[in-house]
Amino acid sequence: MLNIEEIKNALEEQDLKVLKSLGQNFLIDEKVLEDIVVSAELGSEDVAIEVGPGLGVLTFALASKCRQVIAIEKDRKMSRYLRKEILKKYGENSNIEIVNDDILKINMPEFLLSRGVTKYKIVANIPYYITSPIIKLFLETETPPESMVMLVQKEVAERICAKKGDMSILALSVLLYGEPEMIRKVSNDSFYPSPKVDSAILKIENIGKKYPVEEYQKIFRLIKMGFSAKRKKLSNNLSAGLKRPKDEMEQMLTDCNIDKGTRAQDLEAADWVRVKDYKY
Numbered sequence: 001m002l003n004i005e006e007i008k009n010a011l012e013e014q015d016l017k018v019l020k021s022l023g024q025n026f027l028i029d030e031k032v033l034e035d036i037v038v039s040a041e042l043g044s045e046d047v048a049i050e051v052g053p054g055l056g057v058l059t060f061a062l063a064s065k066c067r068q069v070i071a072i073e074k075d076r077k078m079s080r081y082l083r084k085e086i087l088k089k090y091g092e093n094s095n096i097e098i099v100n101d102d103i104l105k106i107n108m109p110e111f112l113l114s115r116g117v118t119k120y121k122i123v124a125n126i127p128y129y130i131t132s133p134i135i136k137l138f139l140e141t142e143t144p145p146e147s148m149v150m151l152v153q154k155e156v157a158e159r160i161c162a163k164k165g166d167m168s169i170l171a172l173s174v175l176l177y178g179e180p181e182m183i184r185k186v187s188n189d190s191f192y193p194s195p196k197v198d199s200a201i202l203k204i205e206n207i208g209k210k211y212p213v214e215e216y217q218k219i220f221r222l223i224k225m226g227f228s229a230k231r232k233k234l235s236n237n238l239s240a241g242l243k244r245p246k247d248e249m250e251q252m253l254t255d256c257n258i259d260k261g262t263r264a265q266d267l268e269a270a271d272w273v274r275v276k277d278y279k280y
Helices: 006-012 030-040 057-063 076-089 108-113 128-140 156-158 169-175 213-226 235-241 246-255 268-276
Strands: 045-053 068-073 096-098 121-125 148-153 180-188 197-205
Touching: 030 057, 030 121, 030 148, 030 180, 030 197, 030 213, 045 057, 057 068, 057 096, 057 121, 076 096, 108 197, 121 128, 121 246, 128 148, 128 156, 148 156, 156 180, 156 197, 169 213, 169 268, 180 235, 213 268, 235 246
Parallel strands: 045 068, 045 121, 068 096, 121 148
Antiparallel strands: 148 197, 180 197
8 A cells, every 4th residue: 555655756756647637546545445355355266357546556455366457547657657566566477467448448348358258346446537437338238247346436326325215317227237335435535636525435246137138228218207307206207208198107107016106216126127017
């Protein structure tokens, strides 16, 4: 674990800059690092994919626990620094691969196939500005991870782990593919530079597609209709979106064991599946 002074020295010596545009905030809290690694439940045969390794603090911790670490870093200079540090620490016998690329532009099935990877886990301190796209990428890919353990903005973790009554499109987008859990909250002073917001360790397990692609499309179409006007009753929103009479939508909800006066945020994932399966 690097302290703030060591981070500043490393940045200066290697002519590196903290790029706010890439959401770079380096972890300086050893207990948080330990909790991330423990939560990932890595075994000696596991492959860990890390997004945004930065100065490599989590990268090296992962390397000591699993068979292979694939760290994807968009910053070219940071990638070069990491390769130098790996050479210093391990010589040519490293189990870490640094990939200088944009995670959102990678064809993940091809990427994994080219490396012979069939099973993997995501473990990362991800850039906050691409949290939702990264989660979407790995939940919807043809080759999803076994689990995801990520440092994310606290408010995002809370939204994803929301209970009935506070549901959102984001929460449902995760629940329809896996099981989210907020492991712990993380103070903003656990990073350098310190972000303006607190963070949380988010874990998503039991990831997989439960329905064909066209069924997911139907579910999300209904969900978007339902949330189109959050203050309105679900029956009103579905009536407008499906161009059906309101009383017909109320009857549909009743038939699906859903209160006809409910709002979209009151429905769990299983409720939306029943709505999707209803024969209009």
